[in-house]
Amino acid sequence: xxxxxxxxxxxxxxxxxxxxxxxxxxxxxxxxxxxxxxxxxxxxxxxxxxxxxxxxxxxxxxxxxxxxxxxxxxxxxxxxxxxxxxxxxxxxxxxxxxxxxxxxxxxxxxxxxxxxxxxxxxxxxxxxxxxxxxxxxxxxxxxxxxxxxxxxxxxxxxxxxxxxxxxxxxxxxxxxxxxxxxxxxxxxxxxxxxxxxxxxxxxxxxxxxxxxxxxxxxxxxxxxxxxxxxxxxxxxxxxxxxxxxxxxxxxxxxxxxxxxxxxxxxxxxxx
Amino acid sequence: xxxxxxxxxxxxxxxxxxxxxxxxxxxxxxxxxxxxxxxxxxxxxxxxxxxxxxxxxxxxxxxxxxxxxxxxxxxxxxxxxxxxxxxxxxxxxxxxxxxxxxxxxxxxxxxxxxxxxxxxxxxxxxxxxxxxxxxxxxxxxxxxxxxxxxxxxxxxxxxxxxxxxxxxxxxxxxxxxxxxxxxxxxxxxxxxxxxxxxxxxxxxxxxxxxxxxxxxxxxxxxxxxxxxxxxxxxxxxxxxxxxxxxxxxxxxxxxxxxxxxxxxxxxxxxx
DNA sequence: CGCTTACTTGACATTCTTCAACCGCAGTGG
DNA sequence: CCACTGCGGTTGAAGAATGTCAAGTAAGCG
Numbered sequence: 001x002x003x004x005x006x007x008x009x010x011x012x013x014x015x016x017x018x019x020x021x022x023x024x025x026x027x028x029x030x031x032x033x034x035x036x037x038x039x040x041x042x043x044x045x046x047x048x049x050x051x052x053x054x055x056x057x058x059x060x061x062x063x064x065x066x067x068x069x070x071x072x073x074x075x076x077x078x079x080x081x082x083x084x085x086x087x088x089x090x091x092x093x094x095x096x097x098x099x100x101x102x103x104x105x106x107x108x109x110x111x112x113x114x115x116x117x118x119x120x121x122x123x124x125x126x127x128x129x130x131x132x133x134x135x136x137x138x139x140x141x142x143x144x145x146x147x148x149x150x151x152x153x154x155x156x157x158x159x160x161x162x163x164x165x166x167x168x169x170x171x172x173x174x175x176x177x178x179x180x181x182x183x184x185x186x187x188x189x190x191x192x193x194x195x196x197x198x199x200x201x202x203x204x205x206x207x208x209x210x211x212x213x214x215x216x217x218x219x220x221x222x223x224x225x226x227x228x229x230x231x232x233x234x235x236x237x238x239x240x241x242x243x244x245x246x247x248x249x250x251x252x253x254x255x256x257x258x259x260x261x262x263x264x265x266x267x268x269x270x271x
Numbered sequence: 272x273x274x275x276x277x278x279x280x281x282x283x284x285x286x287x288x289x290x291x292x293x294x295x296x297x298x299x300x301x302x303x304x305x306x307x308x309x310x311x312x313x314x315x316x317x318x319x320x321x322x323x324x325x326x327x328x329x330x331x332x333x334x335x336x337x338x339x340x341x342x343x344x345x346x347x348x349x350x351x352x353x354x355x356x357x358x359x360x361x362x363x364x365x366x367x368x369x370x371x372x373x374x375x376x377x378x379x380x381x382x383x384x385x386x387x388x389x390x391x392x393x394x395x396x397x398x399x400x401x402x403x404x405x406x407x408x409x410x411x412x413x414x415x416x417x418x419x420x421x422x423x424x425x426x427x428x429x430x431x432x433x434x435x436x437x438x439x440x441x442x443x444x445x446x447x448x449x450x451x452x453x454x455x456x457x458x459x460x461x462x463x464x465x466x467x468x469x470x471x472x473x474x475x476x477x478x479x480x481x482x483x484x485x486x487x488x489x490x491x492x493x494x495x496x497x498x499x500x501x502x503x504x505x506x507x508x509x510x511x512x513x514x515x516x517x518x519x520x521x522x523x524x525x526x527x528x529x530x531x532x533x534x535x536x537x538x539x540x541x542x
Numbered sequence: 543c544g545c546t547t548a549c550t551t552g553a554c555a556t557t558c559t560t561c562a563a564c565c566g567c568a569g570t571g572g
Numbered sequence: 573c574c575a576c577t578g579c580g581g582t583t584g585a586a587g588a589a590t591g592t593c594a595a596g597t598a599a600g601c602g
Contacts, residue, residue, distance in 0.1 A: 101415055102519050150421055151378060154425055159347075159353055193579090194580075202430075241349070246377060464549090465549070478589085543602100548597100549596105553592105553593090555592075556589105556590085557589085564582080566579105570575100571576085571577100
């Protein structure tokens with residue numbers, strides 16, 4: 001107890017950062033001041049049961065949600081019960097549901113596992129961005145990354161076979177989880193059922209099962225007991241054309257340069 | 272000639288607005304001042320040949336592009352030549368390629384027909400937004416709409432059959448083209464080949480052909496000579512579950528209320 | 543007229559879905 | 573301790589959806 005209190009006071013550096021801070025650190029250089037603000041930002045986490053809605057379809061949400069622990073997703077459910085997962089939301093991800101369209105959310109946000117989430121009041125995000133330009137930059141980049149992933153999924157649906165889609169998803173999850181310290185160089189906890197994977201990839205559960213066996217049979221992956229491990233990561237990446245470009249975009253290595261230099265370069269380019 | 276000059280001076284109201292202004296008017300109330308600024312914004316249009324790239328894959332684009340006439344698209348091309356169209360860009364659409372990820376564009380922007388486009392310098396967009404908050408609001412809503420469409424495509428790929436996907440695409444194009452005055456209540460010019468439709472829907476050209484015949488055979492559509500007409504629009508919409516919600520989101524009816532009222536309401540909601 | 547491009551059609555192969563059953567395991571209540 | 577139950581994973585067989593290959597048609601255009 002005492003030790004815990006001590007650590008919560010002392011360890012203000014990266015060691016004690018939550019997933020949100022770890023993720024944003026990848027996109028911009030954050031000062032201690034920035035990190036403090038972010039830590040306060042997600043100070044009162046809530047708990048979400050597994051398979052419950054954080055934001056329902058049709059809601060007009062107030063503010064955003066930060067996933068701190070657990071897996072969640074954006075999804076769209078049809079009248080006949082079938083649903084399509086649109087994106088996985090991992091620890092560190094912010095669902096910034098600012099300014100949804102008239103009529104409310106066109107999709108829902110729901111947990112897949114038990115989650116701890118931080119609720120974000122709508123105004124506080126704007127204030128945070130104004131007071132902390134580096135944070136604002138990181139948030140924008142994170143948003144661009146989310147869009148890039150969505151485009152990548154669409155490409156996958158149009159152009160990739162079932163095993164390739166799964167392989168690509170695993171590569172994506174590996175990189176994104178590594179970015180928040182939840183994966184080793186080739187493995188991570190995957191608390192999803194094959195049905196979940198099917199809803200994300202647009203495949204039937206049975207076909208997911210068979211495609212996984214294809215990947216296992218090819219010596220590319222190992223997936224048992226909710227643990228994923230890439231046996232042959234290079235092979236896995238090449239079979240689905242997972243590009244380092246895409247990787248860099250969704251989870252760049254920790255930002256080291258003051259990004260003002262980057263911005264300056266961008267402004268010089270045009271004239 | 273004289274008459275033309277006269278009209279260009281006199282008709283500053285909606286009659287002479289270009290597609291960009293017409294579209295943004297749907298998302299926010301624009302003053303004459305706003306419209307003037309937008310008109311200047313796209314003052315020097317360029318011409319793009321059919322089937323040429325406006326922004327290539329890997330480019331680090333400077334500024335954005337406004338489509339003024341013609342059809343363009345975002346697409347991703349693979350090494351084997353197959354490509355996936357990620358979105359159609361119609362007159363009035365702004366490809367705001369601000370802040371792309373490291374390594375440049377993960378997809379290309381190319382024309383499908385001959386296009387006239389306006390190039391937008393990166394800085395000028397920010398200035399415009401600062402000086403014209405209503406324009407900024409409209410631009411943000413347009414962006415949200417674009418994302419909603421992308422999500423809708425993903426849902427379509429995962430959950431809808433080939434004829435349904437085509438039907439949904441037609442409904443989307445109808446609504447979007449209506450928003451810029453390029454469609455009647457049930458018809459529009461569709462300058463796309465069946466191969467284009469296939470690349471957009473993730474279907475082979477042959478299957479697009481057969482699915483179109485299904486739709487024609489069901490008395491839902493008519494598609495000849497690059498002219499689309501919905502014979503039974505209600506039926507077409509219901510067969511693909513095209514929702515008025517989605518419709519409202521991608522092209523709301525022309526904004527009539529001062530949107531400050533809307534914003535105010537949003538702010539009241541929380542807290 | 544001959545060329546090209548887009549559309550159409552038929553036959554066949556492949557991919558994927560559906561239905562149904564079974565297995566193994568963990569929890570649960572008797 | 574055991575039977576029961578439910579869930580997730582696995583398997584087989586049949587059928588639907590979609591892709592591929594190949595050929596033919598129609599319209600536009602130099």
